Amino acid sequence: MSADILDGRALARTIRAKIAAETAALVARTGQMPGLSVVLVEGDPASQVYVKNKEAAAREVGMAGAVVRLPGDVAQAALLAVIDQLNGDPAVHGILVQLPLPGHLDERAVIERIAPGKDVDGFHPENLGLLAQGFPRFTPCTPLGIRALLIASGVSTRGCRAVVLGRSRIVGLPMALLLMQKGEGGDATVTVCHTATPDPRSIAREADLLIVAVGRPEHVTAGWVKPGAVVVDVGIHRGEGGKLKGDVDFADVAPVASWITPVPGGVGPMTIAMLLENTLKAARLARGEPTDS
Numbered sequence: 187m188s189a190d191i192l193d194g195r196a197l198a199r200t201i202r203a204k205i206a207a208e209t210a211a212l213v214a215r216t217g218q219m220p221g222l223s224v225v226l227v228e229g230d231p232a233s234q235v236y237v238k239n240k241e242a243a244a245r246e247v248g249m250a251g252a253v254v255r256l257p258g259d260v261a262q263a264a265l266l267a268v269i270d271q272l273n274g275d276p277a278v279h280g281i282l283v284q285l286p287l288p289g290h291l292d293e294r295a296v297i298e299r300i301a302p303g304k305d306v307d308g309f310h311p312e313n314l315g316l317l318a319q320g321f322p323r324f325t326p327c328t329p330l331g332i333r334a335l336l337i338a339s340g341v342s343t344r345g346c347r348a349v350v351l352g353r354s355r356i357v358g359l360p361m362a363l364l365l366m367q368k369g370e371g372g373d374a375t376v377t378v379c380h381t382a383t384p385d386p387r388s389i390a391r392e393a394d395l396l397i398v399a400v401g402r403p404e405h406v407t408a409g410w411v412k413p414g415a416v417v418v419d420v421g422i423h424r425g426e427g428g429k430l431k432g433d434v435d436f437a438d439v440a441p442v443a444s445w446i447t448p449v450p451g452g453v454g455p456m457t458i459a460m461l462l463e464n465t466l467k468a469a470r471l472a473r474g475e476p477t478d479s
Contacts, residue, residue, distance in 0.1 A: 189443040190339075192418065194331070197338050198455035205462050206247040212469065213248065220469035221250040222280040222306065222461075223272050227265065227291070229258035233284045240282070243458050249465060250277065258288055265291060266299050273301040279472055280306035280465035285356070303471060306464035309355060317363045323471075324464050329361040331456025332397065332418055333371040341395070341416050341445060348374040349390050351406070351433075352399035357420050361397055404435040408442045416445040420453050 213219050222244045226237045237253055244251030254268055272278045281304045287293050297305075302312040308326040316323050336343060348365050352358035358378060365374040374395065379386035390396055390410040398406050399420035411417060421433030432449030440446050447453055467477050 189417070189440045189446040192335050192339055192341075192416075192445050192447045192452055194335055194447060194453055194456040195451040197335055198331075198459040201334070201456075201459040202243070202247055202462060205459070205466055209248040209466060212466070216473065218277075218469070218473075219248065219250045220280070220465050221252070221275075221278045222282065222465045223252045223254060223275075223278045225254045225256065225265070225268060225272075225281070225283045227256045227258060227260055227284070227287055229288055230286060233286075237284050240458060240461060243462060244465070247462055249462070252278075260291075262291055262295070265296060269296065269299045273299075273304060276472075278304065279469040280304055280461075282307050282461070304468060306461060306468055308360065308464065314355065314360065314363075317360060317367075320367060322364075322367070324468070325364060325460075326356060326360040327457045327460040327464065328357050328420060328453060329364045330460040330463075332361065332420075332453060333364055334460065335418075335447070335453075335456050336395075336416070337371045339445065343371055343395060344373040346374050346394040347392055348376045348395040348397065349393035350376065350378045350397045350399070351386060351390060352397075352401070352420075353378050353380040354399065357399040358397075361399070365395075398433045400433050402433055403431050404433070406434045406439065408435075408438045411439050411442045413442055414444045415442075417443045417447070418453065419447050419449055422449055422454060 224237050224240055241251040241253050272281050281300050283296055297309045300310055302310045305313050305324055308324040313324045317325055350358050350362050362376045362378050365372055365376050379389055387410050391412050393415055395416045397418045403423040417439055419432035419434040423431050425431050430450050470477050
């Protein structure tokens with residue numbers, strides 16, 4: 187057996203082209219361009235790259251992409267004041283604060299300060315609560331991208347045993363909630379493994395669908411994977427010589443799995459595509475227009 191590739195890069199291109207067309211139609215109809223503002227507190231080199239990519243992607247699809255750069259020693263009150271300003275700006279439909287934040291800042295307070303209707307990252311408690319209730323408004327972008335990739339590839343989740351390795355509110359928790367939603371891309375039976383889970387490897391081996399978000403390079407090997415399982419690797423790490431690798435040992439697992447995401451080119455491009463989709467949705471919701479969900 188050799189796994190088929192879940193090609194996030196190719197699907198993201200298709201989605202971004204669709205978003206560009208819909209954005210152009212919205213601008214032509216209303217005269218208003220969807221606006222995405224990314225707040226970057228300087229300090230993390232990787233965040234600099236991620237923010238640059240998000241800004242470029244927004245502009246590529248015809249949105250107003252702006253970055254608010256703040257010094258690494260910015261005070262909590264000053265950061266919250268920036269968010270308040272963006273909350274009150276009608277030209278800004280989506281607000282994203284790039285994580286992680288420096289240790290002196292209260293990340294929870296920052297996320298909760300973002301207006302829920304502009305929280306295109308989907309991390310605000312109100313948006314996570316809506317997802318948990320089965321009425322999602324803005325779903326965190328990485329889980330949303332994973333679901334879109336599974337659906338587009340014809341991977342059925344209905345009735346499947348899904349195991350999520352990791353319980354972060356950015357990936358693991360919302361991924362589990364999304365897989366439990368009714369309808370396409372959901373209806374799975376979900377187990378979440380975390381640092382207190384005894385023998386997560388044996389649980390992972392029961393999975394028809396294995397989502398790996400543990401933050402450890404090549405942690406999951408073939409012995410963790412049920413033959414024929416679908417494996418989604420959320421991790422990204424820079425190894426020797428700058429080579430990127432994931433949380434899954436791709437070379438070891440690919441011969442066992444039926445489908446697998448590569449790193450790079452799997453989940454990452456889908457995350458940005460879903461950020462653009464959420465921003466377009468936010469612009470429509472701000473006008474009182476209907477959306478798909």
